[in-house]
Amino acid sequence: MMTRKLYYEDPYQLEFDSTVTKSDRDEHGPYVVLEATAFYPTGGGQPHDTGTLNSIKVIDVEEADGEVRHYIEEEFPQNGEDVHGSVDPKRRIDHMQQHSGQHIISAVFDDHYGIPTTSFHLGSDTVTIDLDTNQLSEELLQKAEEQVNNIIRRNIPVEARWMTADEANEYPLRKPLAVEGEVRLVIIPYVDYNGCGGTHPASTGEVMAVKFLGWTKSKKQVRLEFVCGSRVLEKLDQKHRILTDMKQLVPRPEEQLVEEVSEMIQAGKEKDKRITELEEQLLHYEARHIISETKGEPVIQRVFKDRPIKSLQSLGKTMIEEASDTYLILVSEQEEQLQFVLAHGASIDRNMNDIAKQAMPLIDGKGGGKPHFVQGGGKKLMDGTDFSNRVKELL
Structure with a gap:
């Protein structure tokens, strides 16, 4: 029997009751399969949910052989046991924000600059996408970031809808569908139409904000790093605390810190150079002293x-x-x-x-x-x- 996937029915449902239909273990450890689950399994670039089943920690969720396997710290005693599941809300909402933010970012780069996204990785600290270009200018990044945040502020509804492949192909899809039969289409009207199995919020406003952190070259493409939602606030808080600590060491206004630290680094280099010169002189004095002591x-x-x-x-x-x-x-x-x-x-x-x-x-x-x-x-x-x-x- 296929597991009922509650995370598709309502991504905001984080508490649920279900029944164990299978209890087993594999090379990753003990796992259970449930009649219904709100735990999202790893897939499509989005990591799995975590949480508990009957207070036992769920440390991984994977889909294998048609099963949604919940890997747990302890084995359940038998099949047929009733369980109460609780999904970590912070992790779920975070993943929803990051994934929807990625959809909007990829749409802006593709539609406005002709730069398609080739891959997506949702990390624990930041998110990256690989863009099919060899460079990004600072001006382009600023404009793209502003366009992305304008879409977020418009609070456009985000809809996830199951349909046939033929029905999905009637929409302006960003890329061809990789599956046949029934497909799940994530729709942000007039912004993005994409086949996607991830969890998403009800509107773009819940993404809150996007901040680009920089880019690096990756093979013949560009890897753009960014954060969305609450991660933007976390990064701001982190940088604010660093700046506050810096100002305790260098009592200058924030806008002058870079200049002041640069001057300190340069002064340090000059001191290091002078110390090296003095050490060389001392070595010469020491060498001559030792030689003179040996008297030939x-x-x-x-x-x-x-x-x-x-x-x-x-x-x-x-x-x-x-x-x-x-x-x-x-x-x-x-x-x-x-x-x-x-x-x-x-x-x-x-x-x-x-x-x-x-x-x-x-x-x-x-x-x-x-x-x-x-x-x-x-x-x-x-x-x-x-x-x-x-x-x-x-x-």
């Missing part, structure tokens, strides 16, 4: 505590520029690992990779590099000084 020794060894490998590399490169006839062993000793740099100046002809390959088994390490400059690391199986001395012995 052929091998320079240094063990540091928790020094980052990048800093170790920078110090090593600076030192071999200053000491062309010297070997270099730099080790960073950390809590659970050792990292190292092995190098020599330009006057020495030797492949440090050969030394590293002999040294790395001491710490179960990995590494590599150029013949004159090798870096690597491994486990702290010995302290940094012992490792440095063992490498010196290999040299």
Whole structure:
């Protein structure tokens, strides 16, 4: 027996009583089929409803093999049980607003700009449609958004009507029907005539408003992101709270925030550049100091505590520029690992990779590099000084 689909009879009916006609499970979990249901199953770009059956959560609703399957957190004990269903009203109304808003947006782009919609996705945060064009100008977006909101404000009735395919083809359909036999036509008079299985409000005014959020290129088309209805207010509230917090940090009027933050970012970049220059100078001073302390020794060894490998590399490169006839062993000793740099100046002809390959088994390490400059690391199986001395012995 086919399930009676209450969501088509009255999309505003969110409470209902029914009877379980089947109780089973599949790869998605336990599910029940009901004699009648107000739960909308995923389909046509619109996600499923959620809610409860006898206080048991309905976490998914899918149509499969001619059945409307309600996936639930717990199994019902047997068929024939009477149930009370309750559909989450916020989610249902939200989906109705987003879906009808999409119909109006697609109609405006198609009718006024010759840009058809090729796909639709109703996400949990925003909605997207793919438009068959390679770009959208800011001027076009502003005009289209205004036209969409004008249609919403006109509060035009929205009607969903079942009819034969032949009857539906008498209307100015936006695209050819993909099914034969009986079809459900969603009608917004003089705006849109579309075969659609989704839930819709009684009038365009219930969509409230539409706000375009931007677009990106998707393959050879454009993906437009937007929100409708209560999501517009949620986005406004979100952005208002962000701006309020920003003004606590940057006490300037809203219209000057972008300029002020841009100046702060630029000042930060200049400071970062100056810090980098100073760090390079410090490295040169440190390299010269270490070299002067060694008084011409052929091998320079240094063990540091928790020094980052990048800093170790920078110090090593600076030192071999200053000491062309010297070997270099730099080790960073950390809590659970050792990292190292092995190098020599330009006057020495030797492949440090050969030394590293002999040294790395001491710490179960990995590494590599150029013949004159090798870096690597491994486990702290010995302290940094012992490792440095063992490498010196290999040299």
